Amino acid sequence: MSKNYRFDTKTIHGGYTGKNPENALNPPIFQTSTFTFDSIEHVEKVMSFESDDYVYTRGNNPTLRLFENRMAELEYGKGAVAFSSGMAAISSVLFSFLKPGDNVIVHKTLYGSSYSVVTKLLPEYHVNYKIVDLTNTEEFIKAIDENTKLVYFESPSNPDLSIIDIKKISQNAHEKNIKVVVDNTFASPYFQNPLLLGADVVVHSATKYICGHGDVVGGIAISQDNYYIQSLKFEYMCEFGGAMSPFDAWLLLRGLKTLGIRMRQHEENALTVANYLENHPKVKKVNYPGLESFNGHNIAKEQMNGFGAMISFELSGNLQDAIKFVESVELAQLAVSLGDCETLIELPAAMTHRGYPKKKIEEFGLTESMIRISVGIEDKRDILEDLEQAFNQI
Ligand SMILES: Cc1ncc(COP(=O)(O)O)c(C=O)c1O
Known part of the structure; x- marks a missing residue:
């Protein structure tokens, strides 16, 4: 958006790069799996990212792009990737940062499925984890070793509402080249913006406050690093295949307005x-x-x-x-x-x-x-x- 609008305006007007087709007030749902090309030259331009036209909804779609752009504005990111669920976003982000031999530090309370990904799935790929009370920054510093690549937490956390000092954890993590990923589901972008506090990536279960009406399962990851967002979209979301449906993106755009x-x-x-x-x-x-x-x-x-x-x-x-x-x-x-x-x-x-x-x-x-x-x-x-x-x- 060109103007520096306030939060309640951005939830309604954010993310647009032009007018809606046919001057519609609301964005249409582009309920299509694929997009047509004019020529092989057009194919070449799109596939080499020279043009940002669309190819296939698992890669991108105008309704999804509007939702991603709006969420990026609300969380002060440069880009966002929409996913079919919060867990698709979280697991894709974790796998994007962690390789065999790496170590991830997590807070002691996490949403149950996130806990399971960290303690059951990641170890099968030889990624180790340490569970720490991250409300105590000293404990975090003590837990860091030469293989620590990522710290992952929710604040407030589910279900005990632990509050973790995002700025302090980010400063200490970055001194050791450790990335910081924060699940901001409980606060929503209305109450907290982790990227402004130093986090590298913020994730949401969009199923919750972003939707607000209990009728969508969705997720989103946002970052200020556009290079990372491109890689997350095309190497992880697109290849693991956890794409959001255009109808769900449209419902989420509708939910965001309020x-x-x-x-x-x-x-x-x-x-x-x-x-x-x-x-x-x-x-x-x-x-x-x-x-x-x-x-x-x-x-x-x-x-x-x-x-x-x-x-x-x-x-x-x-x-x-x-x-x-x-x-x-x-x-x-x-x-x-x-x-x-x-x-x-x-x-x-x-x-x-x-x-x-x-x-x-x-x-x-x-x-x-x-x-x-x-x-x-x-x-x-x-x-x-x-x-x-x-x-x-x-
Ligand atoms: C804090 C938090 N993160 C992530 C998730 C997972 O989101 P989803 O159910 O959209 O996959 C949940 C679900 O309850 C949650 O509470």
Whole structure:
């Protein structure tokens, strides 16, 4: 975009390089697998990147390109690659940086499938990993060895909302030529921009806040290094084949238009819910970066523009109470995923984080009875009343 528009304008107008065809207000969905050429000379120009015309939707497509350009603007990147899911983005980025003999350092809490890729898949290709508490930069520095090539983490992390100092980790990593990849799914680009804090690549499960309506599975990786983006697109996304469908890109463009307004309401509701939980006699501990009592609160205040809407908490009771609680909510829905308009509730150890070894779960700072809530944008009074009636049943 030529003008330096603000966030809420960029989510609606960002990424355009010209007018939409036929002067349409909204971009059309280019629901096509392939594109036609005028001549072999045209083929040569496109295939040698002299022209940026399209070839095949697994390589690129105008609807996908608009979504990628808009996301690049929102995350202050120079380019982006869309993927068929958040996990397609994460695994492709990890494989793009890591070769046999390399070592990756990850934070102790990660989304369950990301944990599985790092601890089960990568070792099969002779990539080693170290699990570290990255909220402690000294531990990170101690874990670095001559084979460390990458540090990968979420901040806030899933499900315990660990806040990792992105600037500090990036500075220390770059001194040792280590790349930094941050999963920004929980914050969304509205509340945090890791590339501005020094990260090399930011990834999202676009399934969550970017979509916002629970009707798409998608992912995106963004960087300020255009050379890396080209390589990720044509050597990894294109060859592994985790391409996003044009219809999904169009739905995500539609979802993005309300990202700012949704995130403000999500956060307002979450602050109310977090305060309510913190003062509830049946609650032992609340993890929410917006609470002053929360460990990462001060770093979150420095590196984020807000605190998001993900909360996890522990009841004073036992696992049976936690099960009863998540089964008793009526408005909130018992489901994995997050970032939807609907309030979603779950037990990470039994659901999203099943891949974590049961015996070691406490070592990672998790418990079997931890409850996670993705606070939706319903009327907050209804959310509170729903939680209260669930508390009354335990
Ligand atoms: C933090 C985080 N990253 C990545 C993913 C994976 O995204 P997807 O389900 O779109 O593959 C999830 C899914 O819940 C997540 O919570």
